[in-house]
Amino acid sequence: MTNVKIIPSIGKDSLFVKAYNGYYILTPEKKIFLGNKKDRTCRFCGKNSNETSFKMKAHIMPEFMGNKKYFSYFECDTCNQYFGQLEDSLFNFAGIFNTFSTIKGKKGYPKFKTKGSDFQAKEFGTIVQKNHDPKNEDSFIYNEKNGRMNINVTMPAYVPQDVYKALVKIALCMLPDDEFPEYSNTVNWLMSENSSEHENNPFFNVFRKIGGNPTMFPEPIAVLLRKKNCKNTHKMPYYTLLLSYGIISYQIFIPFNDYDSHLVNEDEIIFPIQERVVDKIYVDSKLSELGVDKVSLSSIEKKKNEKHKASVGFKITEDYRDPDK
Numbered sequence: 001m002t003n004v005k006i007i008p009s010i011g012k013d014s015l016f017v018k019a020y021n022g023y024y025i026l027t028p029e030k031k032i033f034l035g036n037k038k039d040r041t042c043r044f045c046g047k048n049s050n051e052t053s054f055k056m057k058a059h060i061m062p063e064f065m066g067n068k069k070y071f072s073y074f075e076c077d078t079c080n081q082y083f084g085q086l087e088d089s090l091f092n093f094a095g096i097f098n099t100f101s102t103i104k105g106k107k108g109y110p111k112f113k114t115k116g117s118d119f120q121a122k123e124f125g126t127i128v129q130k131n132h133d134p135k136n137e138d139s140f141i142y143n144e145k146n147g148r149m150n151i152n153v154t155m156p157a158y159v160p161q162d163v164y165k166a167l168v169k170i171a172l173c174m175l176p177d178d179e180f181p182e183y184s185n186t187v188n189w190l191m192s193e194n195s196s197e198h199e200n201n202p203f204f205n206v207f208r209k210i211g212g213n214p215t216m217f218p219e220p221i222a223v224l225l226r227k228k229n230c231k232n233t234h235k236m237p238y239y240t241l242l243l244s245y246g247i248i249s250y251q252i253f254i255p256f257n258d259y260d261s262h263l264v265n266e267d268e269i270i271f272p273i274q275e276r277v278v279d280k281i282y283v284d285s286k287l288s289e290l291g292v293d294k295v296s297l298s299s300i301e302k303k304k305n306e307k308h309k310a311s312v313g314f315k316i317t318e319d320y321r322d323p324d325k
């Protein structure tokens with residue numbers, strides 16, 4: 001069995017910074033359309049405009065993340081619909097943290113209902129808690145002292161492998177044309193039915209951090225990072241995707257590409273984790289430990305009633321403190 005080493009990396013001289021130095025980045029300064037408008041061929045099913053339609057606006061990442069700027073010309077309507085289904089799981093996977101990200105989607109700010117309260121954002125950075133029934137509420141403990149809320153809620157249902165597919169799809173959109181052919185196995189897996197044969201595949205994880213970063217992301221930012229090809233990076237995957245929106249940051253490694261085919265025979269695979277996804281644990285205001293929240297996404301079974309604990313700091317409106325409002 002392959003040994004898997006997960007290395008949280010912080011600082012300018014960290015392993016991550018040394019190993020992953022090439023990148024493609026999507027930042028919301030202006031609208032971006034990837035691909036060729038005139039010669040339409042779908043990157044995912046391979047059909048051209050004679051064989052399928054390209055009427056819908058294809059988002060590189062979902063609208064619920066606040067994406068109003070990144071689109072592509074290489075995703076046909078049929079594939080667009082299929083990815084929409086995968087993105088439902090990606091949305092549910094973040095559950096209440098979408099609401100706490102205070103990002104306006106197609107249908108306004110996402111609501112989140114619990115046994116004791118309803119939550120919805122009023123504007124970016126402000127959450128309103130309604131119908132608060134303190135007798136029925138043990139999921140939200142607000143700490144007046146540090147202005148943070150400790151949360152322990154039941155998350156909506158999601159299919160883990162769909163979540164992973166929805167994230168990998170974003171990375172595949174960002175790849176340049178000349179490298180895309182190396183990812184034909186990745187595309188084949190993305191477009192086929194979920195399979196339980198990937199249960200022991202160490203790539204099928206997401207590393208995530210919720211809250212805890214100094215900035216929130218009103219619009220998503222995605223960075224696809226390529227490793228430096230040298231002896232020291234031999235045991236690391238070729239590409240990793242770093243994606244942030246609202247209060248959420250994710251990192252994944254892109255599976256099944258030809259550049260990584262040698263990894264199967266290695267005794268060890270190394271996953272360096274970027275600083276934005278690393279939890280820094282302080283004791284007496286001194287950094288004492290680095291942590292990484294790793295969630296397995298190999299399962300094809302729908303996950304229901306999963307509990308999630310987190311601590312978030314944000315502006316609380318009066319509505320929260322006065323349950324009568």
Ligand SMILES: [Zn+2]
Nearest residue numbers: 042045076079
């Ligand atoms: Zn297609």
